[in-house]
Amino acid sequence: MRKWYAVIGDPIEHSMSPLMHNAWMTQENRDASYIPIHVLPENLEQSVASLKTLGCSGWNITIPHKEKIIPYLDELDESARKMGAVNTVVRQQDGSYKGYNTDGLGFVRSLEEVIGNGHRHKHVLIIGAGGAARGIAFALVATGYTHITITNRTVSKAKAICDELDVEAIALSLNEAEEQLNQFDILIQTTSAGLNHSDFALPFSMNRLASTAIVADIVYNPLMTPFLNEAKKKGATVITGLGMFIHQGALAYSYWTGTYPEAEVVKDLLLEQLGGNLLHVNR
Numbered sequence: 457m458r459k460w461y462a463v464i465g466d467p468i469e470h471s472m473s474p475l476m477h478n479a480w481m482t483q484e485n486r487d488a489s490y491i492p493i494h495v496l497p498e499n500l501e502q503s504v505a506s507l508k509t510l511g512c513s514g515w516n517i518t519i520p521h522k523e524k525i526i527p528y529l530d531e532l533d534e535s536a537r538k539m540g541a542v543n544t545v546v547r548q549q550d551g552s553y554k555g556y557n558t559d560g561l562g563f564v565r566s567l568e569e570v571i572g573n574g575h576r577h578k579h580v581l582i583i584g585a586g587g588a589a590r591g592i593a594f595a596l597v598a599t600g601y602t603h604i605t606i607t608n609r610t611v612s613k614a615k616a617i618c619d620e621l622d623v624e625a626i627a628l629s630l631n632e633a634e635e636q637l638n639q640f641d642i643l644i645q646t647t648s649a650g651l652n653h654s655d656f657a658l659p660f661s662m663n664r665l666a667s668t669a670i671v672a673d674i675v676y677n678p679l680m681t682p683f684l685n686e687a688k689k690k691g692a693t694v695i696t697g698l699g700m701f702i703h704q705g706a707l708a709y710s711y712w713t714g715t716y717p718e719a720e721v722v723k724d725l726l727l728e729q730l731g732g733n734l735l736h737v738n739r
């Protein structure tokens with residue numbers, strides 16, 4: 457029987473997940489499709505029950521349901537339990553539904569797609585201490601990264617994540633991080649700085665950034681955030697958020713189907729889509 461997958465969120469019309477997953481399914485000749493479903497917060501419980509009743513094979517979850525969906529699932533993977541958030545649900549053989557979180561590992565895959573796996577002993581600075589930063593910090597440690605520093609406007613939130621990691625991590629204020637910036641090899645920007653319509657463009661000054669640094673942003677619209685533009689001016693290697701988006705999806709796809717799809721197959725499609733969005737936003 458034809459399988460079907462979905463993404464639920466509010467809003468949902470701008471999600472690029474259907475384009476990406478359908479492209480992979482078509483490329484692999486799978487008898488399956490992936491649809492966007494608009495789910496309002498007050499309808500979440502009923503919607504999850506309906507997806508289960510109708511036999512959905514798996515779905516992704518986007519804003520604002522990633523945390524609230526947890527009580528309605530049958531089981532949680534460790535990745536989702538540690539983060540307290542789910543972005544992927546998988547229908548298991550017995551018909552029960554298990555929640556995963558592929559955001560953190562998706563980021564690490566996209567990072568290592570560019571820099572390889574030879575940098576795991578280098579000094580990493582994570583900027584921000586929200587849900588995304590938490591997922592990335594756990595995934596970096598799970599992958600073997602040993603030197604983690606987290607900086608955040610609210611330092612106590614950075615400290616809380618550091619305390620939960622299995623390596624000795626350091627929490628810094630934004631001012632401290634700015635002063636010590638030249639000591640970091642890899643910077644990962646996870647705050648909402650640089651997002652369309654956000655009220656602040658840079659978390660701190662990039663004056664002390666080393667030209668040898670590798671600088672990643674998790675925001676992918678715009679692709680080149682103000683943070684990445686500054687880093688590029690300093691000569692750093694920059695990594696946009698598009699790779700993380702693709703690999704969080706690729707991991708979800710691999711949990712559903714057993715195959716890890718090719719990132720290259722969807723890159724141009726997504727870039728085209730983003731170009732359209734950017735024109736729209738700029739107008």
Ligand code: ATR
Nearest residue numbers: 584585586587588589608609610613646647648656
């Ligand atoms: P996500 O789940 O996407 O990580 P979040 O949990 O809302 O989103 O986290 C947003 C991050 O952006 C936090 O680190 C936040 O800092 P605080 O913990 O101090 O709130 C950071 N952030 C948001 N607006 C900011 C601003 N104007 N200046 C500095 N940091 C900001």
